[in-house]
Amino acid sequence: xxxxxxxxxxxxxxxxxxxxxxxxxxxxxxxxxxxxxxxxxxxxxxxxxxxxxxxxxxxxxxxxxxxxxxxxxxxxxxxxxxxxxxxxxxxxxxxxxxxxxxxxxxxxxxxxxxxxxxxxxxxxxxxxxxxxxxxxxxxxxxxxxxxxxxxxxxxxxxxxxxxxxxxxxxxxxxxxxxxxxxxxxxxxxxxxxxxxxxxxxxxxxxxxxxxxxxxxxxxxxxxxxxxxxxxxxxxxxxxxxxxxxxxxxxxxxxxxxxxxxxxxxxxxx
Numbered sequence: 001x002x003x004x005x006x007x008x009x010x011x012x013x014x015x016x017x018x019x020x021x022x023x024x025x026x027x028x029x030x031x032x033x034x035x036x037x038x039x040x041x042x043x044x045x046x047x048x049x050x051x052x053x054x055x056x057x058x059x060x061x062x063x064x065x066x067x068x069x070x071x072x073x074x075x076x077x078x079x080x081x082x083x084x085x086x087x088x089x090x091x092x093x094x095x096x097x098x099x100x101x102x103x104x105x106x107x108x109x110x111x112x113x114x115x116x117x118x119x120x121x122x123x124x125x126x127x128x129x130x131x132x133x134x135x136x137x138x139x140x141x142x143x144x145x146x147x148x149x150x151x152x153x154x155x156x157x158x159x160x161x162x163x164x165x166x167x168x169x170x171x172x173x174x175x176x177x178x179x180x181x182x183x184x185x186x187x188x189x190x191x192x193x194x195x196x197x198x199x200x201x202x203x204x205x206x207x208x209x210x211x212x213x214x215x216x217x218x219x220x221x222x223x224x225x226x227x228x229x230x231x232x233x234x235x236x237x238x239x240x241x242x243x244x245x246x247x248x249x250x251x252x253x254x255x256x257x258x259x260x261x262x263x264x265x266x267x268x269x
Contacts, residue, residue: 005231009146010157012154013139014210016161017201022211023165024131028193029171031180039244042177046103046241047250050075051257052167053233057226060160061263064144064151065222083223087133089229090224100126103174103240120179120192127175127196130236133163133228135200139207140221146208148233159268161172163261168197 064113065080072079087201099112101122141160144152176193208224211218241250 004235009142009208009212010205011161011205012157016138016142016157017135017204019161020134020165020168020200021197023168023173024197025190025194027174028168028176028190030173031176031186031193032188032248037177037181038180040246040249042103042174043241043244043246044094044249045174046237047253048257049167049170049174050069050233050237050241050250051254051259052163052258052261053134053229053237053260054254055258055265056134056137056160056163056232057229058142059224059262060156060163061226061229064149065226067151068149068222069219079219080223080226083220083225084227086220087224087227087229088231089155091129091133091228091235094129094132095231095235098125098129100129102126102180102236105143105240105243117181120184120188123175123179124192124196126236127171128199130232131168131171131197131200133225133232134168135203136207136221137225137229138164138200139204139209140211140225141207142204142212142224143208144218147211147218149218155268158264159264163264164250166260167257168200171196177231 010255027075062080062084065083066076069076069079095111097112099110099117099122101107101110101117101119103126107119107122112125138157138161141152141157142154145157172193175196176189179192180189184192208223210221238250238254241253
């Protein structure tokens, strides 16, 4: 594929990544307009985030990957399953090595290599962990549409970016407000909240480049993004949403997020 034809999907992936980053920044802006913190609201939003990510993993990644693999020399489930396992291992290694602290956790529960980094830095890195697979998923979707796969479309990639952007709004708030509650200034709390999504435009471009460079690897790449995303949901987001006893609210948020993303993907994509 020549440079001219490759430029459009890369630009689209970059723009979509910037959009989802902007949604995170918009969520972080809420810290300027509120003084009160609702743990129930936070847990409901985390549940919503989990639901969107679960839905994206299946409807936007795994199901199309299986369809793309049909008619090959190996069973159609093998490429997405192989990519899925690699994605899980990749995120597991990042989780073990990268210092980070999940929302609502105390400092003595920080994970990864032990450091003396501040709580704000560790919170940013925790959110960054699950922004990586989100960014990759966006880039892969735009790359697949540009590569001409019938199972992938530009509108479907736009819907995926929209869904991830919607769930990024509460993520920005989920980082900025706990920091403000602990005495960090509003401006710094906002800065740290939006900073957690800086990686998404970068990961989006990387995902699109990977697909454009090696089209046969697309089902593996989609499985990789799905595996990484599901690892984050099960290991991080769902436990955080259930940690404070607001189980029903968090579960309801997850159901709402899942059905909303499914409706967007199936209805508009």
